[in-house]
Amino acid sequence: MNKSVIIQGSARPKGDTNTIVNYMALKGGFDVIDLYSKNIGHYDYEYKNTNDDFIEIMTSIIKNYDTIIFATPVYWYTMSGHIKVFFDRISDLIRIHKALGRKLRGKNIAMISTSNSNDLVRGFNMPFVESANYLGMNYLGDIHTWVENNYIPNEVKNIINDFIENKLNT
Ligand SMILES: Cc1cc2nc3c(=O)[nH]c(=O)nc-3n(C[C@H](O)[C@H](O)[C@H](O)COP(=O)(O)O)c2cc1C
Numbered sequence: 001m002n003k004s005v006i007i008q009g010s011a012r013p014k015g016d017t018n019t020i021v022n023y024m025a026l027k028g029g030f031d032v033i034d035l036y037s038k039n040i041g042h043y044d045y046e047y048k049n050t051n052d053d054f055i056e057i058m059t060s061i062i063k064n065y066d067t068i069i070f071a072t073p074v075y076w077y078t079m080s081g082h083i084k085v086f087f088d089r090i091s092d093l094i095r096i097h098k099a100l101g102r103k104l105r106g107k108n109i110a111m112i113s114t115s116n117s118n119d120l121v122r123g124f125n126m127p128f129v130e131s132a133n134y135l136g137m138n139y140l141g142d143i144h145t146w147v148e149n150n151y152i153p154n155e156v157k158n159i160i161n162d163f164i165e166n167k168l169n170t
Pocket residue numbers: 010011012014015016017018073074075076077078114115116117119147
């Protein structure tokens with residue numbers, strides 16, 4: 001079986017995205033990396049942030065996992081800033097850490113979005129699909145999840161369970 005890691009990209013460590021991530025991690029046996037606890041600077045053309053946590057995290061992800069599951073809250077109709085900055089920094093792997101970047105090829109990407117209702121806008125997944133294509137990675141799919149008053153509705157639990165069974169742990 002593939003080894004998978006969830007990259008949690010919320011602006012709070014114990015919010016709704018984390019509620020979903022905890023449920024998924026327990027169900028699917030996935031590891032979790034919370035970007036909120038990491039020091040990852042914006043992409044910089046002069047690579048001024050090269051000594052922050054990004055390269056160490058990517059090195060560990062590439063070494064230990066076949067599947068990367070991005071877990072993002074919906075902020076202003078798109079992915080969170082934490083996840084966007086993480087994607088921007090993948091440019092470091094294309095420009096200066098090329099050997100590391102090449103090792104992304106053939107790995108898998110999936111995406112989980114979270115908000116407070118079943119209201120995801122069309123096209124939300126496009127940057128994830130296109131980034132996977134560009135990087136030569138396989139896109140396994142995505143689901144939208146929602147949390148109501150800190151609880152995961154049964155409907156959402158079923159969506160998550162199906163996704164784990166049919167797309168992630170195959
Ligand atoms: C900055 C910000 C922007 C948001 N924008 C949207 C949005 O565009 N659409 C939506 O449905 N919910 C939006 N929300 C609500 C969040 O998606 C929702 O509360 C989510 O469950 C929060 O997850 P979190 O606790 O991990 O941050 C926004 C919340 C914040 C803080």
